[in-house]
Amino acid sequence: MMLSRSLVVATGLSLISFAALADPLIIEQAQVRAVPPGSPASAAFMTLHNPGEREVVLVTANSSAAETLELHNHEDVDGVMQMRKVAxxxxxxxxxxxxxxxxxxLMLIGLTDPLVEGEPVEIELGFESGESQRLEAPVQQIVVEEQGQHGHAHAHDHKHDHAH
Structure with missing residues (x-):
């Protein structure tokens, strides 16, 4: 009887330690922007979800698809949107x-090979904790919706809803 109880405890402990080794983030909708052959750079987009109880701080990214990966943001500088590297x-x-x-x-700078639409790009994310996490992001055409058109359509729909 004692043996089976200690086996259950040991099994429980191994499950707990395994959970601690799980990837820090859940990554959804990862994609790399398709760019014309010869383009020096591209960008990767995704949603990073943190299911844990501590914040996760992304500090680096690497990929064999580019010489350098940088974390970037678009910031409004005196009314002009500029891309800036963030730490x-x-x-x-x-x-x-x-x-x-x-x-x-994520900015992919110095592409090592042309990006092929539909092909995955492997990216490794590095965290402040020293952990890393790999993901694959397919190369896709990314169309950015015009804000003005969307807003106009919404206003038009709004009038329709309330017409009597």
Whole structure:
């Protein structure tokens, strides 16, 4: 009887330690922007979800598809949107951070080979904790919706809803 109880305890402990080794983030909708052959750079977008109880701080990214990967953000500098390198991207505990066109993203600089639409690009993320996490992001055409058109359509729909 004693042996089976200690076996259950040992099994329980190994499950706990395995959970601690799980990837720090859940990564969804990862994609790399398709660019014309010969382009020197591209960008990667994704949603980073932190299921844990501590914030996760992304500090580096690497890929064999590019000489350098940098964490970037678009910032309004005197009314002009400029792309700026950032030192880190923090994903608060239990929250998500979206890397998307016009905001935070990963910049692939010095592409080593042409990006082929539909082919995966392997990216390794490095965290402040010393952990790393690999992901595959397919190369896709990324169309950014025009804000003005979307807003106009919404206003038009709004009038329709209330017409009597």
């Amino acid at each position: 880190q991207i923090t994903v608060p505990a239990g929250e998500s951070v979206e890397l998307a066109p016009g905001g935070l993203h």
